[in-house]
Amino acid sequence: MSDVHTTVDAKGLSCPMPIVKTAQAAKTVPSGELIEVLATDAGSVKDFAAWTRSTGNSMVEQTEDDGVYRFVIKRA
Amino acid sequence: MATDTQAPEAAPEATAEEQLTEAIATAAQPASDDSTPLERQLVIINWSGEFDKVLPTLILGSVGAASGYKTSVFLTFWGLLPFVKDSKRITGDGMMQKMLSFMQRPGISHMKMSKMNFMGMGPWMIGKLSDQYNVASPQELLEACQMMGVEFLPCQMTMDMFGLKAEDMIDGLGDPVGAATVLELMTENNTGSLFI
Numbered sequence: 001m002s003d004v005h006t007t008v009d010a011k012g013l014s015c016p017m018p019i020v021k022t023a024q025a026a027k028t029v030p031s032g033e034l035i036e037v038l039a040t041d042a043g044s045v046k047d048f049a050a051w052t053r054s055t056g057n058s059m060v061e062q063t064e065d066d067g068v069y070r071f072v073i074k075r076a
Numbered sequence: 077m078a079t080d081t082q083a084p085e086a087a088p089e090a091t092a093e094e095q096l097t098e099a100i101a102t103a104a105q106p107a108s109d110d111s112t113p114l115e116r117q118l119v120i121i122n123w124s125g126e127f128d129k130v131l132p133t134l135i136l137g138s139v140g141a142a143s144g145y146k147t148s149v150f151l152t153f154w155g156l157l158p159f160v161k162d163s164k165r166i167t168g169d170g171m172m173q174k175m176l177s178f179m180q181r182p183g184i185s186h187m188k189m190s191k192m193n194f195m196g197m198g199p200w201m202i203g204k205l206s207d208q209y210n211v212a213s214p215q216e217l218l219e220a221c222q223m224m225g226v227e228f229l230p231c232q233m234t235m236d237m238f239g240l241k242a243e244d245m246i247d248g249l250g251d252p253v254g255a256a257t258v259l260e261l262m263t264e265n266n267t268g269s270l271f272i
Contacts, residue, residue: 014211016139020220023142047139054116054143 004072005033011040011068018044019051022073026057029075034060037071044069116145117267119258124272125154127187127199127214133272134217141224149221150258151249152231155272157182158214159228160244168239176238184214184246222248229253 008025010018018039029035035057037048045062048071052059061072118140122133133149140147151159160167160182167177189198206213212220221228230245232252262269 012210014209016135016142016217016220017210017212020138020142020224023224051139051143054114054145056144 003034004036005029005075007036007038009038010044011038013039014041015043015047019047022048022051023055026055026073026075031075033075035073035075037069037073039069039071040067041069044071048073114266116143117261117264118145118147119261119267119269120147120149121258121269121271122149122151122155123153124190125157125187126190127202128189128191129272130155130158130184130187130214131217134214134221135212136270137226138217138220138224141221141226147221147225148227148229148258148261150229150231150253152234154180156230156234156238156240158184158187159230159246159249160240161246162186164244167241167244170239173239182244184218187214229257 006025006029008018008022010021013021018037018041022035022037026035037044039048041047048062049059051057052073056076058074058076059071060074061070063070118136120133120137122130124130133155137147137149157177157180162183162185164182165177166174167182168174187199188196189202192198194201203213205211228249230240230249230252232254234240235252261267
């Protein structure tokens with residue numbers, strides 16, 4: 001897996017901040033680069049799937065480790 | 077001789093059939109692949125102006141904009157008051173307009189709950205729960221909305237009725253509009269609209 005361009009630490013934040021922070025960070029990420037998001041909000045799993053579909057970005061990887069969700073998203 | 081005349085006749089038919097097959101195959105392909113997102117729009121009519129109702133307006137607004145939707149929030153009636161500057165305690169000209177602002181304090185920091193307001197205890201308790209569970213405050217959500225490019229459209233009619241002037245309002249709002257503008261937005265393609 002190539003290096004992540006930006007990491008968004010949204011641990012401990014509730015809806016809508018994980019999405020909003022990721023969208024803000026995505027603005028500075030060049031096309032084709034990877035964004036890594038860390039979140040503890042259980043609702044964010046479906047949220048990020050929906051968000052990547054809406055924005056045309058793609059979900060590359062999605063894992064969960066001890067309550068922390070990790071999403072790796074490729075910038076369109 | 078017979079075969080010579082037959083061969084040219086057979087050739088154009090085959091080409092037509094080939095063309096037809098190709099045309100069908102092209103039409104059967106999707107117009108755009110999955111990676112091209114729809115041009116979506118979200119229009120929220122923010123009417124009630126209560127703490128527990130402005131919160132979903134700002135959450136949906138910020139996520140709409142974050143998801144690439146063209147997002148507009150129409151601020152009308154009570155829903156316009158939270159977008160008056162916090163520093164303005166009394167607004168309007170004349171007795172009635174001033175009394176209105178006295179009884180319904182403007183500003184995003186002074187919203188009441190639609191249920192369980194308990195003379196102001198309600199918002200305070202929600203604030204405590206929000207801190208505990210890291211839920212964003214209305215002020216933070218408004219900031220997020222503005223950063224993500226949500227358009228806030230004040231209702232001209234409400235401004236006239238309540239005696240609100242442009243300088244009473246917070247920065248970053250769009251020009252005042254009316255119902256026709258909002259209705260046009262609401263009835264465009266791929267638009268979701270809400271009355272909150």
